[in-house]
Amino acid sequence: MAHIQTAYAKINLALHVRARRDDGYHELETLFAFVDQGDVLTASAAEQDEVTVVGEFGTALTDPFDNIATKALGKLPRANGLRVMLEKNLPVAAGLGGGSADAGAIFRIVREIHGLPDDWQARAAALGADVPACVESLTCIGRGTGTELETIESNLTGTSVLLVNPRIPLATGPVFKAWDGEDHGPMPTGTASLIAQKGRNDLEAPAISICPEISTVLESLNGTDAFLSRMSGSGATCFALYRSHDVMREAAEKLAFDHPDWWQMPGTLR
Structure with missing residues (x-):
């Protein structure tokens, strides 16, 4: 079996x-x-x-x-x-x-x-x-x-999400090495959506310094009707969250047309 x-x-x-x-x-x-x-x-x-x-x-x-x-x-x-x-x-x-x-x-x-x-x-x-x-x-x-x-109980479960990667591998080690060493403050407390909205990814800037294409991906996602877009982990994948699956699908189609070389995966948060 x-x-x-x-x-x-x-x-x-x-x-x-x-x-x-x-x-x-x-x-x-x-x-x-x-x-x-x-x-x-x-x-x-x-x-x-x-x-x-x-x-x-x-x-x-x-x-x-x-x-x-x-x-x-x-x-x-x-x-x-x-x-x-x-x-x-x-x-x-x-x-x-x-x-x-x-x-x-x-x-x-x-x-x-x-x-x-x-x-x-x-x-x-x-x-x-x-x-x-x-x-x-x-x-x-x-x-x-x-x-x-x-x-943490998630109030984002069921949210439509689009993952986008410019097909450029990015090793974690160099990104952490490029981090500025500054403590920019703790992660907010509260609901999952509040932490997501008010939080940040401190590895975004160092990752972009190594792989500038990440900023193009983020700009493209910001140009869609997403309520949040951000880089994940040490990159280079970025994600965008949407109010509905239809809005997400529309964004996915637009990005696939504008950037056919990028990898993308639509889905739902668990």
Whole structure:
């Protein structure tokens, strides 16, 4: 029997960088949200673990032993193996937590079949700062490096969202390195929509300094009837939120016409 899970695209509705830490990481405050679209993982029982990657962005993951889905399987010892086919629909190095989402989907598949060990959160965090949030893939607040999670009831669930990427990979490390080191203040408190509206992404400016095309994407999204547009994570993907699916579809069509080379994915916030 096959077990199918969507690796939901992660976006940061707000991302406040508060300080550089001595361990090389950064102290963050972020509002994670998840889109109902993403990579698709299909798993079935096997003698040993095996991951095959297909899909539009599958060629970006050339080493089957070095992708995070394989590493996630290695973090969760089981009596039986799993054969996983990973359909890679999300661009790589794009600020969408695609790899983390894949790992989160692996955790959900293993939970469904075998259950998870009590220390699964620590195992998830060892794979990457976004992975613990991606296991449940529900709107939540992340602190520390992003692994200290706090639940928040989302009044944005069901909101139409459009993801747009200029098809330029952008590694996280250089973007954090280009951050100005200034603490511009804490993330606001309140509802998810209030935090999103009044918050910011402190990595937007450093990301644009490395990849100027991000500002073109943001200008284009701002030119649509969105009530919020912002860069996600360390970029280069940007998102826009819309009052209705029809308005979002109209924006998607306009952007596809004006910029046929850009990647886009329409969806709904979970």
